[in-house]
Amino acid sequence: MTEKHFIPTPYTNSLENGSFSWSSPSNIALVKYWGKKEHQIPKNPSISFTLDNCKTTTNLTFLRKASHGGFSFEVFLDGEQKDDFKPKIETFFKRVEDYLPFLKDYHFKIETSNTFPHSSGIASSASGMSALALCLMSIEKLIIESDVTLSAAERSIDETYFTKKASFLARLGSGSACRSLEGDLVVWGKHDGIEGSSDLFGVKYPNDVHQNFKNFQDTILLVDKGEKQVSSTVGHNLMYGHPFAQERFKQADKNLSDMISILKEGDLDAFIALVESEALTLHAMMMTSMPYFILMKPNTLEIINKIWDYRKSSGSKICFTLDAGANVHVLYPEGEASQVLEFIQNELVAFCQKGQYINDKIGFGAKLL
Numbered sequence: 200m201t202e203k204h205f206i207p208t209p210y211t212n213s214l215e216n217g218s219f220s221w222s223s224p225s226n227i228a229l230v231k232y233w234g235k236k237e238h239q240i241p242k243n244p245s246i247s248f249t250l251d252n253c254k255t256t257t258n259l260t261f262l263r264k265a266s267h268g269g270f271s272f273e274v275f276l277d278g279e280q281k282d283d284f285k286p287k288i289e290t291f292f293k294r295v296e297d298y299l300p301f302l303k304d305y306h307f308k309i310e311t312s313n314t315f316p317h318s319s320g321i322a323s324s325a326s327g328m329s330a331l332a333l334c335l336m337s338i339e340k341l342i343i344e345s346d347v348t349l350s351a352a353e354r355s356i357d358e359t360y361f362t363k364k365a366s367f368l369a370r371l372g373s374g375s376a377c378r379s380l381e382g383d384l385v386v387w388g389k390h391d392g393i394e395g396s397s398d399l400f401g402v403k404y405p406n407d408v409h410q411n412f413k414n415f416q417d418t419i420l421l422v423d424k425g426e427k428q429v430s431s432t433v434g435h436n437l438m439y440g441h442p443f444a445q446e447r448f449k450q451a452d453k454n455l456s457d458m459i460s461i462l463k464e465g466d467l468d469a470f471i472a473l474v475e476s477e478a479l480t481l482h483a484m485m486m487t488s489m490p491y492f493i494l495m496k497p498n499t500l501e502i503i504n505k506i507w508d509y510r511k512s513s514g515s516k517i518c519f520t521l522d523a524g525a526n527v528h529v530l531y532p533e534g535e536a537s538q539v540l541e542f543i544q545n546e547l548v549a550f551c552q553k554g555q556y557i558n559d560k561i562g563f564g565a566k567l568l
């Protein structure tokens with residue numbers, strides 16, 4: 200399958216106005232995407248848990264324009280106009296224009312809100328871009344389905360195509376966003392052991408998953424809620440000419456191969472080792488970029504050490520992972536929830552900014568509202 204698959208046949212129908220709302224979750228990568236080629240193609244495959252509570256809700260209103268001056272839009276977060284979101288959305292719209300030719304004929308009002316605080320350091324690009332991509336797909340679906348000049352077969356857009364194309368579009372907004380549409384595990388990037396996997400979009404993980412990984416919990420400890428000094432986009436670019444890049448891409452591919460058997464066997468110890476190593480490798484790539492940078496904070500390390508001590512003394516199957524920031528995702532099986540939450544309360548909350556954390560768990564993807 201190539202990009203061409205997502206270019207629609209020219210529309211013979213148009214709509215005056217309307218609106219759609221989607222809610223879409225965030226996700227946390229177990230094998231990380233870090234490094235990309237042109238057009239948001241990842242250098243290595245990645246796999247993530249879809250989250251449940253951390254999500255973005257977006258309402259997209261579209262209004263047909265009288266003139267043909269190209270698309271225009273305004274964007275609101277929690278009811279307030281947010282012009283600083285505009286450049287990223289403008290880039291996204293430009294990247295997806297060829298795949299959604301209706302864009303140029305409309306003015307859009309994008310109204311968005313997150314269940315997590317915007318300044319929490321939790322990336323809203325995955326949930327935000329996937330929610331927006333889904334709203335755009337809903338518009339395209341309506342344009343095609345309401346076209347009376349088409350045959351019944353030509354008018355129907357099946358769910359699989361809808362989700363694939365929405366994920367494909369979301370990827371063009373933010374790479375990791377293409378893993379937020381479905382749950383509970385999603386793979387993005389071609390991998391020989393995963394049928395249907397593609398560099399172009401995320402797919403629901405199709406292989407066997409042991410009961411041990413069902414309903415896994417993720418408590419996100421908010422260590423630093425400030426703006427990141429280095430954006431993910433800049434970080435990805437620093438993988439060009441990075442001395443360890445090629446080895447890292449190979450390692451990620453191998454880690455995903457290993458993850459396939461770990462998920463099948465339910466091997467929690469191997470899961471812990473792989474997930475923590477991925478998190479630290481991601482940050483090692485940052486620290487060995489040129490220019491180098493560090494996104495972890497002293498409290499990130501305090502928490503990691505506490506988790507290691509707790510695991511050693513209790514035999515718990517708790518582990519941590521990190522995204523491109525200082526916050527710590529604490530992952531643990533559902534059966535340990537009450538003990539781990541007690542441990543978090545007693546020992547980890549002290550290292551969180553204003554004592555803040557978010558209890559989340561594996562979720563099942565985006566929803567049309």
Ligand code: DP6
Pocket residue numbers: 227228230231232233239245322324372373374375376431432435481522523
């Ligand atoms: C560390 O998807 O935010 O979270 O494609 O430039 O928008 P862009 O980057 P982004 O990068 C996410 C990186 C990561 C790892 C991951 O989610 O796989």
